[in-house]
């Protein structure tokens with residue numbers, strides 16, 4: 128059955144291209160005519176084209192968390208989402224993602240979810256339940272798949288489902304969909320992408336069966352679609368999330384994908400959502416270095432072959448991009464699509480559509496696609512939240528209540544003048560300071576930010592200079608726009624102390640002065656930094672701010688997150704150092720946060736990662752052509768382990784691949800001996816330290832103590848001295864807190880009104896997510 132689609136926007140597509148560039152969001156809502164246009168699918172009316180895509184939050188697994196889940200979705204529905212899609216629920220026990228998860232197959236779940244659907248409907252939004260059978264991605268011993276295989280990202284081998292079990296699984300999907308309708312959902316989204324069970328049946332990579340489910344690999348998907356359609360009421364929507372691009376070896380070809388799309392339409396599916404890449408793919412699909420809407424062409428291609436609505440997704444994070452994707456003007460697809468699905472942008476800003484509608488698109492709290500607090504948390508079995516919006520997932524627990532300016536209750540301190548808003552000084556304009564200032568202003572404080580440097584932004588200002596991290600620029604822009612709307616005054620080039628702030632009449636003082644790079648103790652380092660040697664020693668902050676440049680032969684000391692960032696920066700920055708080989712004008716990056724970044728184009732990115740648009744290529748993969756470093760770069764760390772192990776869970780692998788592919792040399796297990804005119808003197812293990820440390824881990828696992836001792840002895844005592852011939856050493860060796868507090872001169876009562884947050888509080892494991900959360904929690908808790 129194919130539902131009719133009423134598309135009242137189709138006649139006004141000329142307007143759809145009437146918008147500003149993604150760098151400068153339009154403020155006039157009429158620039159987003161297609162995004163804001165209602166559409167009816169079957170009998171269900173969507174009030175606009177923005178769907179909140181599925182995102183597992185960790186609140187799905189226990190029915191007792193349903194009230195929190197309801198509050199989470201209610202905020203997004205209130206903020207304008209046309210529809211929300213839940214995280215994935217398995218139709219049976221075998222398909223649950225983790226051993227603690229509950230399948231959606233019983234009355235308890237139906238009852239728990241009634242509050243979720245009611246909360247969404249209260250705000251004129253539609254609710255979809257996602258049905259996801261994990262297959263071989265299930266993180267438990269009972270995992271099953273089309274054939275007996277093991278996913279490279281799973282520790283558990285899976286067994287092949289029997290013919291009867293496959294047929295039963297089809298019925299389980301139908302049963303869960305029926306229950307979803309009883310719980311009040313408007314539709315289900317059948318998860319057929321990202322390498323989960325249905326996708327495992329679709330691809331020869333994982334389906335080696337010779338029965339009917341293998342002879343026609345699409346049969347399982349089609350049978351599920353038919354069974355679900357037959358089990359649910361006529362007005363209930365069936366959305367199928369297709370793998371529009373597989374990005375794995377032996378994945379489906381585009382030709383197979385288009386055929387499946389037509390088959391699903393015939394099977395009675397009402398709309399097709401987009402999934403891109405398997406979780407085990409070696410091509411990034413959602414992280415910040417993936418160009419915006421890089422895969423909209425694949426969805427547009429499917430749209431040309433079906434008559435039902437299609438939903439574009441992946442790296443759509445601004446209303447301008449959404450508008451252009453819908454209009455078919457993004458990436459010159461020339462094909463209008465029907466919806467955009469955004470998941471993380473709705474975590475970052477639950478008011479996304481409301482802001483567009485009210486002409487405040489520039490205020491949208493910008494998702495930087497970092498994955499740090501959302502997807503990384505999911506994979507670490509922690510509740511998902513958002514780096515730039517710590518309230519996400521904590522809607523009932525972290526609230527910003529308006530203050531009572533005249534409150535003189537026992538826990539409160541009188542405001543500086545009766546009935547006037549209490550005044551808060553935020554010292555430090557890094558992200559902790561800026562997001563903290565916003566939260567304070569939201570509560571009703573009169574806030575002023577004082578920044579010692581000539582511009583605000585702190586670590587984000589540096590991060591935005593890294594190729595692939597350009598989104599940080601827009602995050603800064605949007606928070607500054609919101610601060611402006613809240614009348615928060617920002618004063619730069621003005622160092623400030625708590626004492627001075629109190630003298631100026633502030634009631635609360637928030638110290639958010641951040642960090643400075645750590646200078647390690649290496650003989651000769653001070654002379655080198657003073658320019659006494661041929662070798663320059665500079666900090667990552669000096670490099671990324673444009674204050675100093677690197678030459679053609681660079682050592683990066685420290686291979687943590689920032690060491691990797693610097694390596695990627697140096698790979699792409701032109702190396703036009705002076706003829707003598709010393710540090711020269713190697714790059715032209717400027718510290719100006721208003722400068723528009725120039726991210727890689729979709730074509731450049733496809734070439735770097737080997738993504739092809741050819742319809743006949745399995746998985747749409749071809750030989751990648753990654754950028755190669757134009758200078759000699761060596762990354763160093765003292766630990767003997769492989770470099771980059773501590774990088775973030777879902778993004779670290781991309782950085783490790785990029786740096787290795789660029790030809791950056793990595794040496795672990797080093798001791799820094801001295802710096803002089805010859806370069807950087809090191810003491811290093813004779814044998815490759817990373818290989819030895821891997822062998823140590825293997826021997827430890829096997830309980831071979833003798834081998835462990837032998838290898839450890841080799842690492843420690845079988846070493847040699849060497850000199851690295853470099854012209855520049857970039858220090859990425861961690862940070863120290865910057866805190867010029869004058870606590871001694873404060874009274875005890877004043878000290879209770881000074882609050883130290885972010886890197887100024889704890890520099891170790893400097894973490895923007897922790898800093899922003901601390902800032903918002905402080906603002907929420909201040910007793911006023």
Ligand code: NAP
Pocket residue numbers: 645647648684685686687688689690691692763764765766773774775778779782859860861862892893894
């Ligand atoms: P980090 O990850 O802690 O790395 C610091 C590096 O410096 C380590 O390689 C450490 O390794 C070395 N080091 C520490 N003290 C040293 C000393 N006294 N002398 C010589 N070397 C020393 O810190 P970061 O790179 O500054 O990053 C800060 C935070 O931002 C981290 O939490 C990081 O995860 C996060 N971040 C993450 C990413 C990402 O995941 N892509 C990107 C940027 C930032 P050895 O001691 O073994 O030499």
Ligand code: SF4
Pocket residue numbers: 471472474475493494495496497498499500501502512513514515516
């Ligand atoms: Fe976006 Fe990062 Fe927030 Fe996730 S944590 S929603 S990727 S800003």
